[in-house]
Amino acid sequence: MTLRDRQLQMTQGIASGKASAELEGVLQGQGVSREEALALGTASLEELLEAASEVREQRKGKTVSFSKKVFIPLTTLCRDYCSYCTFRKDPGQLGAHFMTPEEVLSLAEEGKRAGCKEALFSLGDQPERIFPEAREFLRWQGYARTLDYLVAMCELVLERTGLLPHANPGVMDGAALAKLKESNASVGLMLENVSVRLMREGLPHANAPDKVPALRLRTMEEAGKRSIAFTTGILIGIGETMEERIDSLLAIRAMHEKYGHIQEVIVQNFRAKPDIPMAHHAEPPLREMLRTLALARLILGPHMNLQAPPNLSYDDFPRLLDAGINDWGGISPVTKDFINPEAAWPQISRLRAETEARGFVLRERLALYPEFVAHERFVSPSVREKLRRVVGADGFANGKNAQA
DSSP, X not given: OOHHHHHHHHHHTOSOHHHHHHHHHHHTTOOOOHHHHHHHTTSOHHHXXXXXXXXXXXXXXXXXXXXXXXXXXXXXXXXOBOTTOSSOBOTTXXXXXXXXXXXXXXXXXXXXXXXXXXXXXXXXXXGGGTOHHHHHHHHHHTOSSHHHHHHHHHHHHHHHHOOEEEEEXXXXXXXXXXXXXXXXXXXXXXXXXXXXXXXXXTSTTTBOGGGOHHHHHHHHHHHHHTTOXXXXXXXESSSOOHHHHHHHHHHHHHHHHHHOOEEEXXXXXXXXXXXXXXXXXXXXXXXXXXXXXHHHHHHHOSSSOEEOOGGGGGGGGGGGGGGTOOEEEEEOSSSOOSSSTTSOOOOHHHHHHHHHHXXXXXXXXXXXXXXXXXXXXXXOHHHHHHHHHHBOXXXXXXXXXXXX
């Protein structure tokens, strides 16, 4: 049976004739419009999963990747009060902290000894805007902004350990992005959702000024103008509709079509925690996560790297492979997931066993995806020097530890 025959057979069983037509178009490599994406939502989950898997294999084959990382929580202070976040803290709260350069370097070196290649910097958004304690710490270190301090810590880790930084600090301006590119293999900012409705009173972004969708889209665009490999994604289960999820994915696709810099899209599912305002908010069920992932693959196409965090699906994480993903994200043998501390990373040995049991090959990647490694415009000279020591001929990690 030819690929064309299999594609036609796949679409024949879908209940909605319109959805069937749209799926057939996707499988032929055509992009989908907003109306077509909404129509795809009428397909059965089983057919969507099958179609998403087919689209993934057109470009990604049977390869599924992950990055071995150390998680560096530079500061838990944040000026945003998102209703689902347990990472952020106010000064004086248990866990409120700004890491010193010595602490950053010590944690990075521990990651290097464990074989990590990536240093993921996560931190609260612009805490100096509202907390005098943050301003005092930064002044003591010789900086006015958290973003400037982040740049210095990324440079320190790159130079002293050889780990490739990936900074995820929230909203960034063009000047900060230009500086971060000098020491970062890639940079990230979750779009989360393009809906301004989620900023209304009582909804999760009501007290989060940095979650204005236009600000986050502008950060993504500024990164694109500077040819910075970029990670973004959506957060599901926080009160958004499927239509808003689709609009968010289409906004990401449009940004990538314009600049070609989106290296990875994450679909992350909300998990309730006891110490957050949304502690009793219902979590999205697995079937909803699978449906959203499949739609993401069909909207974004076969070239995009699509990730879902395995630790947030607990023992069900192998099912995510059915929905068209080709990446598990960062897995740390050293540090917990500070954003979701209740959800332990799966052991890499189990990740490999479960992936291979479903017919895939697990590969270790770097903070920069293979298709971006070869393009000089995405990598600064200082990052390129360190990158050469850990990258293989195919763009994946070469199995050697990072070296300063």
